Amino acid sequence: MKLKPTLILVVSITLFFSCTSPDKKARPETSTTTISKTSPDSLFTKYQLDRITLPAGFKISVFAEVPNARSMCWGAKGTLFIGNRDEDKVYAVKDTDNDGVADERYIISEKLNKPNGVAFRNGSLYVAEINRILRFDNIENKLESPPAYTVVYDKFPDKEHHGWKFIAFGPDDKLYVPVGAPCNVCDEKDSIYASITRMNPDGTGLEIFAKGIRNSVGFAWHPDTKEMWFTDNGRDNLGDDIPNCELNHAPRKGMHFGFPYCHEGDILDPEFGKGKNCADYTAPAQKMGPHVAPLGMRFYTGKMFPAEYQKQIFIAQHGSWNRTQPIGYRVMVAKLDSAGKVINYGPFAMGWLGENNKVTGRPVDVEIAPDGALLVSDDSRGAIYRISYNK
Numbered sequence: 001m002k003l004k005p006t007l008i009l010v011v012s013i014t015l016f017f018s019c020t021s022p023d024k025k026a027r028p029e030t031s032t033t034t035i036s037k038t039s040p041d042s043l044f045t046k047y048q049l050d051r052i053t054l055p056a057g058f059k060i061s062v063f064a065e066v067p068n069a070r071s072m073c074w075g076a077k078g079t080l081f082i083g084n085r086d087e088d089k090v091y092a093v094k095d096t097d098n099d100g101v102a103d104e105r106y107i108i109s110e111k112l113n114k115p116n117g118v119a120f121r122n123g124s125l126y127v128a129e130i131n132r133i134l135r136f137d138n139i140e141n142k143l144e145s146p147p148a149y150t151v152v153y154d155k156f157p158d159k160e161h162h163g164w165k166f167i168a169f170g171p172d173d174k175l176y177v178p179v180g181a182p183c184n185v186c187d188e189k190d191s192i193y194a195s196i197t198r199m200n201p202d203g204t205g206l207e208i209f210a211k212g213i214r215n216s217v218g219f220a221w222h223p224d225t226k227e228m229w230f231t232d233n234g235r236d237n238l239g240d241d242i243p244n245c246e247l248n249h250a251p252r253k254g255m256h257f258g259f260p261y262c263h264e265g266d267i268l269d270p271e272f273g274k275g276k277n278c279a280d281y282t283a284p285a286q287k288m289g290p291h292v293a294p295l296g297m298r299f300y301t302g303k304m305f306p307a308e309y310q311k312q313i314f315i316a317q318h319g320s321w322n323r324t325q326p327i328g329y330r331v332m333v334a335k336l337d338s339a340g341k342v343i344n345y346g347p348f349a350m351g352w353l354g355e356n357n358k359v360t361g362r363p364v365d366v367e368i369a370p371d372g373a374l375l376v377s378d379d380s381r382g383a384i385y386r387i388s389y390n391k
């Protein structure tokens with residue numbers, strides 16, 4: 001491990017209210033901070049990364065400290081953007097000297113409503129709150145003095161239950177936005193619930209892409225087929241061992257993945273499944289284990305990892321909150337064959353759930369860094385880890 005000191009420079013910005021056009025909102029009133037210097041070794045110790053087990057040749061380190069780090073996306077100029085769920089900010093970090101440790105950190109916006117999702121397109125950062133999509137233009141040239149945001153869309157439901165959103169642009173240049181079920185299990189009349197929607201980048205043309213999805217907090221498109229894959233969190237209160245959380249494959253618009261009628265492809269819901277048939281819905285491509293809480297996922301397209309990981313799916317599992325024996329708290333890999341079937345599903349990074357069920361971290365999202373390292377966000381510790389490979 002390199003012993004270069006880390007310079008975490010937190011840039012101070014103070015911005016003032018400005019009112020321009022009807023869809024331009026107040027600038028963030030962001031203020032101040034600190035400059036701290038922490039060595040990679042002491043960060044490794046602070047986050048107890050000695051507990052983490054990885055396949056041979058891989059190692060883990062701390063890339064950045066970011067409070068309540070949730071979903072991540074890269075800008076075009078090497079900026080990593082990070083959303084919040086339990087806090088109200090959107091952050092950006094940069095590793096300007098390419099040593100695998102972020103050395104600049106910025107607050108892009110604050111006082112937002114669970115800004116969990118971030119996506120980047122043509123120089124603009126898109127942020128998903130509970131009921132709105134916001135856009136920050138030319139953002140990488142304005143990190144120290146972020147612009148006011150433009151409201152792209154503000155008609156999503158305002159219910160908080162499963163209301164925080166992962167977002168991403170698809171190969172069709174549409175912004176994909178999930179709308180979770182506002183409950184543990186329910187059959188809402190408004191068909192926008194329990195769906196993944198998509199819209200044009202300007203907020204027009206909203207349509208439902210897929211239905212029957214309880215709460216997806218992560219999706220990505222296969223680099224060759226351009227088909228969508230997504231994670232979905234199974235319902236609670238059917239016991240410790242059912243239903244499984246799901247990895248799903250949605251190659252076309254209009255598919256229904258079962259919720260709330262059928263869970264994990266083969267379990268009818270005791271209440272909402274009456275008179276239904278699981279064969280009428282699309283079963284998961286992979287059952288991921290009960291209550292594991294799969295969130296972010298990405299296809300590996302970097303150059304750093306061994307060939308066996310190329311175009312395979314890394315999946316962050318946040319971990320169970322109500323299972324007798326906790327499960328999850330790890331990064332998994334699902335491997336696909338050339339026909340797109342999952343042929344292997346197993347652990348990649350483990351150890352955040354330790355002896356006596358001691359939890360030292362909760363993976364939320366994964367992202368491939370420009371150098372091919374795998375970043376893992378952890379909202380519980382406020383950190384982003386970097387998993388790298390050396391032969």
Ligand SMILES: [Ca+2]
Binds near residue numbers: 099102103
């Ligand atoms: Ca650096």
